[in-house]
Amino acid sequence: MAKQRIKKIAVLTGGGDCPGLNAVIRAVTKTAINRHKLDVWGVEDGYEGLIEDRIHPLSYNDVSNILTVGGTILGSSNTSNPFSYPVQSGKRVVNKDVSDDCIQNLEKRGIEALVCIGGDGTMCSAAAFAKKGLTIMGVPKTIDNDIWGTDITFGFNTAVTTATEAIDKVHTTASSHHRVMIVEVMGRYAGWIALHAGTAGGSDVILIPEIPYELDKIADFVRARSKKGKRFSIITVAEGAKPKGGKQVIFKKIKNSPDPVRLGGISFVLAEQIGQMTGLSCRAVNLGHVQRGGSPTPIDRVLGTNFGYHALELLMKGRVNRLVVWKDGKLDDVPLSRIAGKIKTVRKNDPLVAAAKAVGTSFGV
Amino acid sequence: MAKQRIKKIAVLTGGGDCPGLNAVIRAVTKTAINRHKLDVWGVEDGYEGLIEDRIHPLSYNDVSNILTVGGTILGSSNTSNPFSYPVQSGKRVVNKDVSDDCIQNLEKRGIEALVCIGGDGTMCSAAAFAKKGLTIMGVPKTIDNDIWGTDITFGFNTAVTTATEAIDKVHTTASSHHRVMIVEVMGRYAGWIALHAGTAGGSDVILIPEIPYELDKIADFVRARSKKGKRFSIITVAEGAKPKGGKQVIFKKIKNSPDPVRLGGISFVLAEQIGQMTGLSCRAVNLGHVQRGGSPTPIDRVLGTNFGYHALELLMKGRVNRLVVWKDGKLDDVPLSRIAGKIKTVRKNDPLVAAAKAVGTSFGV
Amino acid sequence: MAKQRIKKIAVLTGGGDCPGLNAVIRAVTKTAINRHKLDVWGVEDGYEGLIEDRIHPLSYNDVSNILTVGGTILGSSNTSNPFSYPVQSGKRVVNKDVSDDCIQNLEKRGIEALVCIGGDGTMCSAAAFAKKGLTIMGVPKTIDNDIWGTDITFGFNTAVTTATEAIDKVHTTASSHHRVMIVEVMGRYAGWIALHAGTAGGSDVILIPEIPYELDKIADFVRARSKKGKRFSIITVAEGAKPKGGKQVIFKKIKNSPDPVRLGGISFVLAEQIGQMTGLSCRAVNLGHVQRGGSPTPIDRVLGTNFGYHALELLMKGRVNRLVVWKDGKLDDVPLSRIAGKIKTVRKNDPLVAAAKAVGTSFGV
């Protein structure tokens, strides 16, 4: 009976930065100490700290005053995979499975369960650890809101809020100067941020990866507005948006260029293209990493608190190797093994897509 | 068949101010014009304008650039009830049923359906109009989130965000001066704002109408924190919170006082009481109407857009005399007749109450 | 030559909470360590820690990541005066001069100079310490902006920003409901916050202590607006505003009242009075301590950094017992002995008063 056995747990945060991570760490730690009298340990920098044995005790005071702080007090790493980790071998670097080392680093401290807070990549490794017998609780994390199995994730609302504020701001420039402003938001594979921030910001055009656009349609739409006396347009575009039949513009280095440059993002390409097609003045803004930062919104603090609390409740009931989720308006959970490799994208007939169209938004098709 | 008949609709906003009202007005109007080729009319100042025949056409341009603006472009009135309206009769004022006048004011313009955006009071009258044969669509509005039948209402997230920002701000004063800060938020009958903002702001104590508090328990809790070296505490209290066995402190005028004064709210009473019991320095802040104002958050803009769009979809399908709601994570609707007089309060075993307790929050019991 | 002697300094923060205190502490400490290779000590809770010998070393890391944080990492106390400090003497408490103990607590650690960050009260004691031979640098602190000798103080801009945001928010309620909204801001003796926030928020009426109001004039003004079709008004009032020939409404306990209540502030009194005189719906909001909190605005972070840096520069040049100030657009300093007991109030012919009147604002006269 797992329920009675567990005395000591560890928590780690993996993958990209996300507002609300500290809310989860705090809820996990406080619930563990307050309600279940557990010892809690923190793993530094995601799986990297698990591999390198950087694990330290977390006290009640360590997690005080962190609820409102962005980022993660534990640190994170984007790429470390314990089942294929680059190790120096003679003169070469080879990828090795170091998962047994990880388990040993936990066992030698008597740690019996690991709470993994992270995205798709983190959960793949977590599921693999569960298969090897480690007791795991997963907490989904992504500002992109594209994790399968949960209706919503913490960090998403903060990112949408930051993006909406930026759209609100460029609105005044657009209308004062009769310009087309193109705001690029995160979302490589899923257009949730663009759809929500674009709708909240009253964008005239929203472009998302799930609905490939036609340049002609965008130009026609912008021109038609201009004819009706609306001398400006706001376009919100997800970084992963792509033309019909075309491919994504990847953020890449350009060889043979006089300077070591990169593309500024799809928004800059669109500004050039739409400017040429319509003769209107177009400007691009790529919000980038600003969307990952800042103090979490109340929604994300509450959701992070709920997730952290629920993870501990399930763990102590012996319902383990699950991902905590928010489904149909309430806390729930799904098996870790079922979510790996899946992604939740915007359906073409999503009700919000329909609502956005009804209020006059074009999706470039 | 209502579906084919409808060519002309009107929209009104009743009751207290609420961020997101304009998002609904905009979505109703744009969806009506864009998708259904309807004529749209706006009623001024809620039922008051319906009674006084102040009704004017709403164009596409009238609802442009209002998405981000708080309040309502139509105006509102708090108390007008067409079924019992104060009318001058000789030298006296008597309450009269003027609902037939209202219906006539719509009929003479050929308006066939009325979208009522409002709270409990507005919906009671709306249901009564429906009984009299008027075609009605209801859209729920309250910053308090206590309308029965819907999991969430627009305006609530904006109010919670404003309240949370205030709690975040007093945090620094509390910790620098080792004080007890008491922040009073709206919620006369339901503690949703206090519960969410209190949890998001990391409050040490949350007091809501649904869980009557014991003063001793609060004082003990604050003292215990002080002994553990936490020399400050944050208390979030709903305006309608009350002591166990006691009654609410009503915001009232005090007779026989040298000045024409009112109570500043329950927070000022608690500051006095807890200060006397613990000897700690206590300060109260009553946020008041600031919570009703401001630009709606992205959540509330999107929810308002969804509600307005959905109201029109249902109306045109002939599914009328319903209240549009958000239930179990999606758009839905309930009969208008079923919600009147009901209220959605916080259950003592609400998962968020449990989560808040798990991270160390006291509810004063 | 003080310049060569000084190796060790201490810093303390006295008086009420104020955004930007940490910016000064950080600038003092980093400048001292980086540029002048000094040892820096921090005194806990203002003069209280100096009296009670709670003084500890401050390292570079102690002041990292505090620039954006409201409040003071050193703590503060409002009332401690080392020259008249309540001490237990037998069964009674008597006020005693404990300033020699303070000096000794510094001397025994080899601390040669004290940077005092505080308001009027803190500077009075600082000047008295200087007279006794202690080397002092003063840094002015007040959200009220009423310290004599400096054009501006850190904290003021943050308070004005918070107050303006609140005025912006109640604007929507006022206009939607045709109400008179009365927003009370800090300023017991000086109306700087009310003047600046009132002007920035486009208030129709601004009431400040320096310009006693006439109730009739306010009521006339509000009524005249109503007649011109402006069916709402925003009144910004400083807590210390008072009627012509009358006295301030003090925030006091009311005896013989059924509940242990306090006045909610002058705004509640005005709401009652103006409501009765005009028949309009009036609502009051007293912002209170929210104005003292939160992350400092960029202006206040930069000003705090400038003040802390400048204090150290002057100290190391031997220009001591001075108050660092911002005067005529640049950093400057005045003798500590000259500012005590003075206060900088709004002149009736201040250019901003004239500008506010020109754009249509009434001062109730």
Next chain:
Amino acid sequence: MAKQRIKKIAVLTGGGDCPGLNAVIRAVTKTAINRHKLDVWGVEDGYEGLIEDRIHPLSYNDVSNILTVGGTILGSSNTSNPFSYPVQSGKRVVNKDVSDDCIQNLEKRGIEALVCIGGDGTMCSAAAFAKKGLTIMGVPKTIDNDIWGTDITFGFNTAVTTATEAIDKVHTTASSHHRVMIVEVMGRYAGWIALHAGTAGGSDVILIPEIPYELDKIADFVRARSKKGKRFSIITVAEGAKPKGGKQVIFKKIKNSPDPVRLGGISFVLAEQIGQMTGLSCRAVNLGHVQRGGSPTPIDRVLGTNFGYHALELLMKGRVNRLVVWKDGKLDDVPLSRIAGKIKTVRKNDPLVAAAKAVGTSFGV
């Protein structure tokens, strides 16, 4: 005597978008109507509307409720110069002096004075109009704060606030991921925004056009921080920053590239360079036009109100053909003819540069 003659004035806004423009328009119009009983006209889209005779009356109501709104209700144009304006001549476009047409468009309406709100370019034309006998009042406008003759301009504080909020946000990503974050802000010729926002945001490195950087120095500084355990750095860079002996990276189109791309800005170049030199993970964010938008901060609303009011006061006193300025802590004015072609840049020994260095900031030299 201009003072007695003037009955009718016009106002125009030229150049790039800037928060606070509406505050000036409102103050000019309300002061003119309230205090001086003038007729006020608004010119559409800057000099373009003056040339094309798009000039309309401005009423009191036209400028109500615009104080808090970004952009300009009059519209603006970036490039129109009435003294060299592209005109179709046969098959070719030639630049022509159309200033007489402008003057005639004003004269035929009886407009006797023109208030020009704009930057360097707008003021050059304004000075030329003054030379031709038109009565002009200039109001300086630039988010860059680089107009000669005034210590500060409206719009600057809003831009600095937006930039500082972005720096605050990327801070969490930087520290969670041990990254170097490079935030690019506006400032092609002057580094004021970078200096102020960089200091307010606690940036480790600030790069401005006035202090050409050395890449080696930046890399050394970042590496040194890493060795001291500070595993992240924040770099704030003005768009016009350039390497010592090198030239600015211009935002340009790259020929022969597979896509019609532009550089994303100097920040992307630096991210590449510093990443290669240090082996650290670097990320760039170019804030772009977001800095020009949004509701003006209280400072900018008050400054705009002051400027508009003061322009009218001077005009009515006959002190014309002047630029209104803020100098040494108060309102003042300088001759229009003296400012043309000058620019106010950051001096290497500016006190804030010294303060920033003292608290540990590197300027890359």
